[in-house]
Amino acid sequence: MSNMTCAEARALVQLRMDGPLDAARAVEVERHLGGCAACRAHAEELRALREELRALPTLEFPEEALEDVLQRTVGAEPLERPRWLRTPWLAAAAALLLAALLLPWLAFGPTQAPSRHSDAELFAARQQLEMVLGITGRAIERGGAQGVERALEEEVAGVLGGTGARVTERILEDKVAPPLERLPLLSSTPIQHATSSGDRS
C-alpha cells in the first residue's frame, strides 16, 4: 500500500470523477486502491451512484403547462414578420427588388396596348422580367437578409445600372432606408426608356 491515507485517496477518487488527475497522483491513488479493499469499495459505490443518477428518467413537462406558456408568449404576438422586414434598410432593399420585379408589368400592363411597343421592346421586357424573377428566386433560396443583400450587391445593381445602381450601393453602404421618393429609380433602365417613348407606333 502507498503512503497515501484513505481520506486522501477518497478525495482523489472524487477528483478523478471530475476530470483526469496528473500522472503522479493517478498512479499513487491506483496503488492505494490496489491495496485497500475499503477504498476500492468506496470508489466502486461512487461509480455505481454516478450511473444511477445519470439513468434517472427525465420528467415530462405537462402538455397543458406548455400550452399555457406558448399562449402567454408566441400566442400573444401578432403574426411575426421576417427579421429582414423588421429592419428598415432591408425592407427598402426588398422594396427595390419588388420594384424591379414589377417594372415590366407597369410598363406593359393591361392599360397599355401591347401593339404600341415594338417586338424588340417586348423581348427586352421579357428578358428583364425573367432575370429579375431569377434574382428574386435566388435571394429567397439564400434566405432572408443575406439573400436580399447579396442579390442587390451582385445582381440587381448590375441590371438596373445608373441611378438604380447608385441607390442600391447607398442602401448597402449605409444600411439606411432611402426616402420613398427615391425608390422610383429606374429612369435609366431600358424598360423605362421604352415607356417614355411609348407613343411610337
Add this chain to the structure above:
Amino acid sequence: MTNDTYREAVQEIKDRVFSYSARLLGDVEEAKDVTQEALVRLWEHRDSVPDTPRARAWTLRTAHNLSMDRLRQRSARPQAGEDVLDFLPSRLADPEREASGRESLRQIETALGALRDSERAVVLMREVQGLSYDEMAEILELPLGTIKARLHRGRERLRLALRDAGVRP
C-alpha cells in the same frame, strides 16, 4: 430569437428544466410554476439570448434562482421522492424489473431530497443534467472550487444514504 427559434428552444429544454426544478424543489406543482415562469422570462429576454444552447443555460439559471427563492421561503424541507416518483413516466416497462426498479428509484429520489439544497443543486446539474463545470459556474455564479466541494459532499452523502437504505450491499 424569433418565434420559431423560441418554440424550438422551448421544445428542447422544457423537460430538462422541469426535471431539474421538480427534483430540486421536491414538488411537481411548484416545478410546473417555476418552469412556466422561467420559459416566459426567456421569451421576455429573447433578444439577448441568441440560440438554443444559450437559452438552455439561461432558462436553467432562471429556474434555479426561482426554485432557490421558494426553498428559502419554506419552513420545512421538501419531501422529495414520493411526489417526483408519482410523476415519473411509465418507462420501467419490464414487469420483472418494475418493482425493484421502482424501489431503487424511490430510494435515490428520497436520498436526493434529503441533501442540502445547495448540494442537491450541484449533484443534479452535474450528474443528472450532465452540465460541464463551466456551465455550472455560469449558472450558479460560484467559483469552481466551491462547486466541486459541494459536489463531493453531495456524492458522499448520497453514497452513505443509499448504503443505509440497503441499496448497497
